[in-house]
Amino acid sequence: MQRLTGGEAVVKTLISLGVKTLFGLPGVQNDWLYNALYDHRDDLQVIHTRHEQGAAYMGLGHALATGERTVFNVVPGPGLLNASAAMATAYALNAKLLCLAGQIPSKSIGRDLGALHEINDQLDIIKSLTKWAARVNSPAEAPMLIREAFRQMVSGRPRPVGLEIPMDILQSAAMVDIDQDVGAPYRPPLDDDAVESAAKLLGHALAPMIFVGSGAQDVSDHVRELAEALQAPVVGYRTGMGVADARSYLSLHQPAARELWMKADVVLAIGTNMRVPMQNWSKKHIPAIIRIDIDPISHTKFLPPEIAITAYAEDALPGLRKQLEQHNRKRASRKVELEAVRVGWLKRISILEPQLGFLRVIREELGENGILVDELTQIGFASRIAYPVYNPRTFISTGYQGTLGYGFPTALGVKVAKPDAPVISVTGDGGFMFGVQELATGVQHKIPLIVLLFNNNQYGNVQQMQKNDYGGRVIATDLHNPDFVRMAEAFGAQGIRAQTPEEVRKAIRQGQDVDVPTIVEIPVGDMPSVDQFR
Secondary structure, three states: EEEEEEOOOOOOOOHHHOOOEEEEOOHHHHHHHHHHHHHOOOOOOEEEEOHHHHHHHHHHHHHHHHHOOEEEEEOOHHHHHHHHHHHHHHHHHHOOOOEEEEEOOOOHOOOOOOOOOOOHHHHHHHHHHHOEEEEEOOHHHHHHHHHHHHHHOOOOOOOEEEEEEHHHHOOOEEOOOOOOOOOOOOOOOOHHHHHHHHHHHHHOOOOOEEEEEEOOOOOOHHHHHHHHHHOOOEEEEEOOOOOOOOOOOEEEHHHHHHHHHHHHEEEEEEEOOOOOHOOOHOOOOEEEEEEEOOOOOHOOOOOOEEEEEEEOOOHHHHHHHHHHHHHOOOOOHHHHHHHHHHHHHHHHHHHHOHHHHHHHHHHHHHHOOEEEEOOOHHHHHHHHHHHOOOOOOOOOOOOOOOOOHHHHHHHHHHHHHOOOOEEEEEEEEEHHHHOOOHHHHHHOOOOEEEEEEOOEEOOOOHHHHHHOOOOOOOOEOOOOOOHHHHHHHHHOEEEEEOOOOOOOOHHHHHOOOOOOOEEEEEEOOOOOOHHHOO
């Protein structure tokens, strides 16, 4: 037991849980938290941002790149609301992210007294964006609730959690036990009978397929072994890319797998809802579906599966692989067949230029473990169906949330998490300007992220729809932009202008020789739409 302020109790607990980096933006309601962070600045690094959305997005990027629990902090009211889009994105991506929000004085909560940053029902707002949230009501409660937040974050389906701490609780002192035990995270027991049934169904299948999502990012080796045993193509889209090495003939981008779905008799879904196949492809053909997912609600969101296994993939796949050895039919290699599918897909999307040319350069320059962060822009859209991802957690996407402007600040967090890996953010001019102020954060904290900024002076995708779908009724989509190279230099970053893929290659290499962000402005015109391939 130690006599600690609430702020000290929070910081000491985070350090005891292994947190080494906190993304945040200080303010009066969090003064005593930052006093404690100052005292422990050698143990817990604070990356302070220029906007609350930046703190939350950087925390998101850190969590997605590592798969580890990450913390960001904001002031209450407008600070929390500024971070809410990133929290919604984290929820969509099953990110292990803790929102640590300040709060007005305890005695003023809910009384509508006009306290600074007061909003109605802040805790309810946090609850709507997380899987679990609570309020710390005394310094002594802080360790227990932080540990419970961490437990909830990884119990069952991983998703963001939230805690709010009133400013008087952060300031007041009490006897505190840092090492309170809240128990182990919940792991559902494995249904061995369901696993054996799944092995039998897969073993007898003539044309099996495997679909993977974010729930499979940590079981790449198991998926590879299973796919090789079944000679089953592995299909990933957005959050599932990288689970199967794109260099393997068994790895397919999702749209390329549509015709194979029409012939499949059994489909194994690992940590994915398979939204597109289940909502669209299943109208023409429904194979027998086996689902492995930690969230039991996911099993029946679209169509009831033949077999549902509620478990973490790392718990279910070893047993499934072992059982499959007893039930698997003798299989010939499908290399020729699947290579033909891959070649056919590349030929079909070959009209996506200049996107493919730029993506080829990015792939070559990132190397084995480099990380690409996409954005709501034509290069980003093309990357989801054309970019070869070699390893897990090396392609970061918004998933179904589709949050414009998330990419640049999220990529800064990715680079903080992976300082030794090259990280590239692809963005458009519209999305980049959502978080342009975080360029100052990147310079101040020496985060050498490389940003490829494709500038068409438009909200290009929206304008394309206005032209093609609404008779050219273009409104509110033309943009006035700064000179991005001069702007980058004014911030203290490196600014480069490039026109061609080879000039971009040279710029990427220049970006690896500095300790600040590099903004590569690439003037472009209209590009072929990816929508025709979905």
